[in-house]
Amino acid sequence: MDITLVQGDITEQPVDAVVNAANSSLMGGGGVDGAIHRAGGAEILQECRRLRDTSHPDGLPAGDAVATTAGRMPAAWVIHTVGPVYSTSEDRSATLASCYRRSLEVADGLNAAGVAFPAVSTGVYGWPMDDAARIAVRSVQESSTTVGEVRFVLFSPDAYEAFARALGHNTGPI
Numbered sequence: 125m126d127i128t129l130v131q132g133d134i135t136e137q138p139v140d141a142v143v144n145a146a147n148s149s150l151m152g153g154g155g156v157d158g159a160i161h162r163a164g165g166a167e168i169l170q171e172c173r174r175l176r177d178t179s180h181p182d183g184l185p186a187g188d189a190v191a192t193t194a195g196r197m198p199a200a201w202v203i204h205t206v207g208p209v210y211s212t213s214e215d216r217s218a219t220l221a222s223c224y225r226r227s228l229e230v231a232d233g234l235n236a237a238g239v240a241f242p243a244v245s246t247g248v249y250g251w252p253m254d255d256a257a258r259i260a261v262r263s264v265q266e267s268s269t270t271v272g273e274v275r276f277v278l279f280s281p282d283a284y285e286a287f288a289r290a291l292g293h294n295t296g297p298i
């Protein structure tokens with residue numbers, strides 16, 4: 125599996141599946157969640173509502189993942205995952221690692237060849253970027269996925285550099 129880094133907007137990525145940093149309600153929100161729903165259009169929310177009405181009446185627990193259409197985005201699917209809220213009193217890293225592992229399991233079920241991830245939990249949910257990057261990279265490297273390319277799409281130069289460090293690269297073009 126190739127791991128690549130891109131600084132940019134995840135909604136523009138021409139990969140099979142883009143991962144959304146959603147919340148348990150699956151009803152949308154701010155940050156990357158808001159951007160994905162805006163770019164993909166109303167079809168995504170319709171499918172999320174259907175999931176709430178059928179398989180996920182209580183919402184999606186943190187650490188789990190589920191797929192919908194990507195609507196108007198270049199990708200075919202959105203894989204919604206729910207990151208943990210960062211806590212200084214409780215170690216929730218296993219839940220954050222699970223977001224990446226479960227998303228790749230869902231991607232395998234879709235036969236996706238390329239999957240783009242944002243830095244889950246590092247915005248509204250407050251996870252420090254360097255730590256989140258290490259957990260993300262380790263979880264992807266340890267997964268037994270059949271996905272050929274995992275692309276981390278980082279919004280800011282700082283986030284990009286944190287992921288480059290976590291991958292053991294020097295910063296700069298990869």
Ligand code: AR6
Binds near residue numbers: 134152159279
């Ligand atoms: N492309 C790539 N990365 C982005 C984009 C984008 N278009 N927009 C933001 N980011 P966040 P969370 C980065 O807050 O911390 C929502 O309201 C952003 O800079 O989107 O998991 C949900 O509904 C940050 O590094 O997700 C939940 O309620 C990273 O994406 C809650 O926020 C994640 O930031 C989830 O919080």
